[in-house]
Amino acid sequence: MRFLAGQSIAIRLAVSAVFLSFLILLIAGLILSALYREAAERSFDARLLVYATDLASDLVAPGDPAERALGSLGDPRFDLPLSGWYWQVGQPDARPRDIQASRSLFGAPLPGLLRPDEPWHFGEIRKGYRQGPEDRRLRILERDIDLGEEGRYIVRVAGPADEIEGDIRRFMVAMSVTFALLGLSLGVTTLLQIRFGLNPLVRLRGAVSSIRRGEAERIHGAFPRDIAPLADELNLLLDTNREILERARTQVGNLAHALKTPLSVIVNEVDHVPDDVAAKVREQAAVMRDQVNYHLDRARAAALAGTLGTVTEVEPVVDGLARTFGKIYRDKDLDIGVRIAEAARFRGERQDLEEMIGNLVDNACKWAAGRVAISGEVARDGERARLVLRVEDDGPGLPEEARGTLKRGRRLDESKPGSGLGLSIVSDLAALYRGSLDLSRSPLGGLAAVLDLPGDAA
Numbered sequence: 001m002r003f004l005a006g007q008s009i010a011i012r013l014a015v016s017a018v019f020l021s022f023l024i025l026l027i028a029g030l031i032l033s034a035l036y037r038e039a040a041e042r043s044f045d046a047r048l049l050v051y052a053t054d055l056a057s058d059l060v061a062p063g064d065p066a067e068r069a070l071g072s073l074g075d076p077r078f079d080l081p082l083s084g085w086y087w088q089v090g091q092p093d094a095r096p097r098d099i100q101a102s103r104s105l106f107g108a109p110l111p112g113l114l115r116p117d118e119p120w121h122f123g124e125i126r127k128g129y130r131q132g133p134e135d136r137r138l139r140i141l142e143r144d145i146d147l148g149e150e151g152r153y154i155v156r157v158a159g160p161a162d163e164i165e166g167d168i169r170r171f172m173v174a175m176s177v178t179f180a181l182l183g184l185s186l187g188v189t190t191l192l193q194i195r196f197g198l199n200p201l202v203r204l205r206g207a208v209s210s211i212r213r214g215e216a217e218r219i220h221g222a223f224p225r226d227i228a229p230l231a232d233e234l235n236l237l238l239d240t241n242r243e244i245l246e247r248a249r250t251q252v253g254n255l256a257h258a259l260k261t262p263l264s265v266i267v268n269e270v271d272h273v274p275d276d277v278a279a280k281v282r283e284q285a286a287v288m289r290d291q292v293n294y295h296l297d298r299a300r301a302a303a304l305a306g307t308l309g310t311v312t313e314v315e316p317v318v319d320g321l322a323r324t325f326g327k328i329y330r331d332k333d334l335d336i337g338v339r340i341a342e343a344a345r346f347r348g349e350r351q352d353l354e355e356m357i358g359n360l361v362d363n364a365c366k367w368a369a370g371r372v373a374i375s376g377e378v379a380r381d382g383e384r385a386r387l388v389l390r391v392e393d394d395g396p397g398l399p400e401e402a403r404g405t406l407k408r409g410r411r412l413d414e415s416k417p418g419s420g421l422g423l424s425i426v427s428d429l430a431a432l433y434r435g436s437l438d439l440s441r442s443p444l445g446g447l448a449a450v451l452d453l454p455g456d457a458a
Helices: 009-059 161-212 228-272 275-304 314-328 350-367 422-432
Strands: 086-090 125-131 137-146 152-160 335-340 371-381 384-393 436-441 447-454
Touching: 009 086, 009 125, 009 137, 009 152, 009 161, 137 161, 152 161, 161 228, 228 275, 314 335, 314 350, 314 371, 314 384, 350 371, 350 384, 350 422, 350 447, 422 436, 422 447
Parallel strands: 335 371
Antiparallel strands: 086 152, 125 137, 137 152, 371 384, 384 447, 436 447
16 A cells, blocks of 8 residues: 555555445355355255155155155146246156146256266255246256166256345345445444544644644643654654753854953953054954954854744744835835735744844845835745745845855945945845745846745744
8 A cells, every 4th residue: 555655644644544344344244145045045045955855755756656646735836837847756757748747847857966977976955057948047956766676767957046145135235235334334333533542643744733833842732652652752852952952052152242241342442553554453343343243143042943842933023124214224215115915924043033033134125216015925835834034125235146145254346335245145145044045137227036944824
């Protein structure tokens, strides 16, 4: 069953249960039908044997066998022409006129079960199917009677085989209906068992999903003995992850304090040196501070990227940034439009999302002639949700050859002030979250920055 390789456990269990139940019911049906056919033939043969025994008792009565009156079997069907119920008594090599037969045979011979060259044993009873008058299939029973000096006689009694087939057919219909109802009951029962049996896994999946969406910090609830160890291990993994993150935050904070304090001391001490030297030291100290902040932020983001349970609403963040940059660039009288899907959520830290969008919006406002558009939606990548954010402007844009160049500290345009870290920061942060930043030409005429990040649909 290779087609089930990628299916869920519930589907695999349901399909395998239905297949095996059908196979078992089919085998049981074949066995029961064979047993019932055997029982039906045995019952029919018993009736024929009663008639044959009655004819044999008349045959062995005192007197000449050829002159005895046979056939008073008490069944009127033996007197109805071609009724399907026949009897015949005669010696193996007797002429047709010396053979006694029921009126129902209407002068036609009743076929035997043995070929002339086949051996026979005295007293044996033979049963089988043959084609009789009007090409009708008959069930025939024949019995040998040895009368000593009077010779060997063969008693044959036949009945219509369609009575056996009709009885078997009625049984098959009743059995099929019964097995169909049984199969339906088994199917419904199996589905209920699967639903009941897999319910703890469904609850565990829901608990993990709640942690991923930031709605819970641990897996709560009682689970069966088979699944409880898995839930406990996941809780231990979450606790360990939080401890590692806390240590990372502490180390980053300690490093920031250890580096920023000497830089502040250096900047303060340059007041006592010549102006040209002081300016150079201040310039380099500012560069060092920017680089320290950059790498410390990247270290913090790398530690927090993809953390379970960290989810940020996108719309409030974008709205706040739009208002902030609207005030910063009020002299340009920019039209900053925001269109964010209500269900859009970012699986990551709010501070990182603010930094990424803030850099993109700042860049767009810096170059825009009068309009900036910010949009966001949630797309599906299989079972995963992706957050797609677009920041566009109506400025001059970027040449195509420059759009793929995002290096830290390298400015894509020298005509505007800045450290050159903005787009590089966004690209690096997006990569830490296994996302991407793509630059293209906007329908507004300027640059379109498309940010693809892990999302979560509310």
